[in-house]
Amino acid sequence: MFEILSSPDAWVALLTLTFLEIVLGIDNIIFISLIANKLPKKDQAKATNLGLLLAMVQRIILLFAVSLLIGLKNPFFYIETSWMYLGVSGQALILFFGGIFLLYKSTSEIHEKIEMPDHDENQIKSKGITSFSKALVQIVLIDFIFSIDSILTAVGMTNGIGNKPGDALLLMIIAVVISIIIMMVFANPIRIFISKHPSMQILTLAFLILIGFMLIMEAAHLSHAKFFNQEIGAIPKGYLYFAIAFSLFVEFLNIRMKKNKPVPQDNKSK
Template sequence: MFDILTSPDAWVALLTLTFLEIVLGIDNIVFITIAANKLPEKQQKKATLWGLILAMVQRIILLFAVSFLIGLKNPFYYVESSWFSAGISGQALILLLGGLFLLYKSTSEIHEKVELPEHDEEALEAKNITSLNRALFQILIIDFIFSIDSILTAVGMTSGIGDKPEDALVLMVIAVVISIIIMMVFANAIRVFINKHPSMQLLALSFLILIGFMLIAEAAHLSHARFFGSEIGAIPKGYLYFAITFSLLVEFLNMKYRKKEEFIEDLEENQDGSAEDPEC
């Protein structure tokens, strides 16, 4: 079964696929982080760990059912009208529902963080009481949606590798397990960092809104949806990752600038205090 690992081409494919699985898992980590931060502090690490374990288990199960997953691309219902037409498939429907769920979840979270009065401790406590099971259920749903994109990428990357059908499956399973383990190592550090910086929380939620729109556009593209004769194109994921990277870079610069401003203010206050002290 593991004879494929003696091939140099297989190792190149494995390394490339592992890297892509990690990149495709970034948006998954962001959602798991947001969901886990709603829990009491003692359950946050547990939710993050189990969220990633569920992601790994789901992806491995989907790999063994990959023929069924690819079959979801076939339209089962067609919509035809004078201004709109589309062929609805299972994959497009899942992406559409996932995108709508992300839009709802993200906007409601942003509303809570912006509109909820911080001085009202009782309101804060009421909002933060979220069960671990409820959080894991939400994570399970999003894991499944993100797993489809991940698995289809894996299938495309390993197509034609090896002489036996199970060769590609071995590479895909190894890549998924390695990528999830790497994400587990860094997930809690990301969660703590986002939880520590409120501006990063809002930025992460904004990323989820962006990802939600991308999933909806991808669903329309897979359905070959046409509005008034114009077909909706796919949004290249490179654009999305560039936008996220650029936004994070700007936010890191803002954090560094704010830290510098606070240092200067503290320094000026200490100097003023020393000047007013007659013993100095």
């Protein structure tokens, strides 16, 4: 069963897949941090770790059902008018509604944090354990949306590796397990850092708005959408990750400057 691990090509594919899962998991960590930080402090780490464990189980199940996921790429309904063309598929619908959900969730969170600063504390006091269950449901649902693209990409990368049908599946499962373990190591420190800095909370919500928009555009691209004979092209994810990395770098510099800024002394004579 593990003979495939004796092949150098398999190790290269495994390292590449693991790195890919970690990079694509950035979106997931941001969303999990947002949801977990709305819970009581005693439940935040538990929700983060349990959410990632459920995400790992869900991704492994999806890998076994990969033929079903590939079938979701095929359009089952077409919309064609004088100014619009769409080939609607299951994958496109999942990405579209996932993008809409992220836009709604992020926008409402920004509104609550700015207009109703005490909203999170009041919600925790009024809902208690229900908030924990609701948080896990949201984490699992959004991970399902993020998993579709990453799993289909992994299937394409492992195509033709190994002599047995299960070799590629084994590599993908190992990559998922390793990447989730690595994310569990860093997820809670990231969540704590975000919770300590209000500006980072707004920045992560802005990232989720950007990710939601990207999901909608990707859904349009997968549907071969055309509006007024202009086809919606793919937006390279590298642009998204560069924008996130650059914004974080600037914010880290801003936080560092505030820490190093000397506290003004009161020179007023007594």
